[in-house]
Amino acid sequence: MARQNFVNELFDEAASDYDWVSGMMSLGSDQFYRRDALRRAGLQRGMQLLDVASGTGLMIKAAIELGVEPAQVTGVDPSRGMLAQNRERNPVKLLEGRGEALPCADSTFDFVCMGYALRHVEDLRKLFGEFHRVLRPGGRVLILEITRPTSPVALHMMRFYMKKLLPGISWWRRRNRSTAKLMQYYWATIAECVPPSVIISALEASGFKNVQRTTTGAVLSEYVAQR
Numbered sequence: 001m002a003r004q005n006f007v008n009e010l011f012d013e014a015a016s017d018y019d020w021v022s023g024m025m026s027l028g029s030d031q032f033y034r035r036d037a038l039r040r041a042g043l044q045r046g047m048q049l050l051d052v053a054s055g056t057g058l059m060i061k062a063a064i065e066l067g068v069e070p071a072q073v074t075g076v077d078p079s080r081g082m083l084a085q086n087r088e089r090n091p092v093k094l095l096e097g098r099g100e101a102l103p104c105a106d107s108t109f110d111f112v113c114m115g116y117a118l119r120h121v122e123d124l125r126k127l128f129g130e131f132h133r134v135l136r137p138g139g140r141v142l143i144l145e146i147t148r149p150t151s152p153v154a155l156h157m158m159r160f161y162m163k164k165l166l167p168g169i170s171w172w173r174r175r176n177r178s179t180a181k182l183m184q185y186y187w188a189t190i191a192e193c194v195p196p197s198v199i200i201s202a203l204e205a206s207g208f209k210n211v212q213r214t215t216t217g218a219v220l221s222e223y224v225a226q227r
């Protein structure tokens, strides 16, 4: 809980800058990628969608752009600051909560997504057990995550960009100490992130079928699975 409180405080304080950070980290490609990943994972109009770690609502925005009805979307996040930004953007049901203890009924959703938040969760089995519980039989899960690059050159470049350059630019542009702190924490969580094989095994052990990982560039991983 101490770690969770620390993470909540970080996101509460940096919430108003989060969309800017997301754009800077992806060199402006983040919304196209979210939309494309949701579409490729099979999200369709008419589905009941749960967005876990919903943050400022960028995954939900992408889902609505794909034709999903706002009335069929629920978002969950533990940071009140992030949820406040989300509420301004998306006319959907938003709940305060953690992925490891979802405030949702069993077998409610056709699709569960989680963008860039796996590294904030301590217990993957608990998290994936919750995804399994709230999904209907046949329902799908999509997890987007940044993976530590395997090439030493790519790792070095990413470390420089995220640990030195971006916090510097963000301080110069935004003058928000919390945003610079959030970026440094980002780097720490990426550098020490759980390896893809552990994520795949935890999904399978939680009862998911057809678990697949695809990668884009050296650092973006998508995990798709079916209940």
Ligand SMILES: C[S@@+](CC[C@H](N)C(=O)[O-])C[C@H]1O[C@@H](n2cnc3c(N)ncnc32)[C@H](O)[C@@H]1O
Binding pocket: 004, 007, 008, 011, 022, 052, 053, 054, 055, 056, 057, 058, 059, 076, 077, 078, 079, 082, 097, 098, 099, 100, 114, 115, 116, 117, 120, 121
């Ligand atoms: C990097 S942001 C991602 C937001 C959004 N999914 C996106 O694609 O932009 C990470 C989010 O995870 C949330 N978070 C942190 N710990 C969490 C947990 N245990 N369960 C669910 N969400 C959590 C944070 O509050 C934050 O909003």
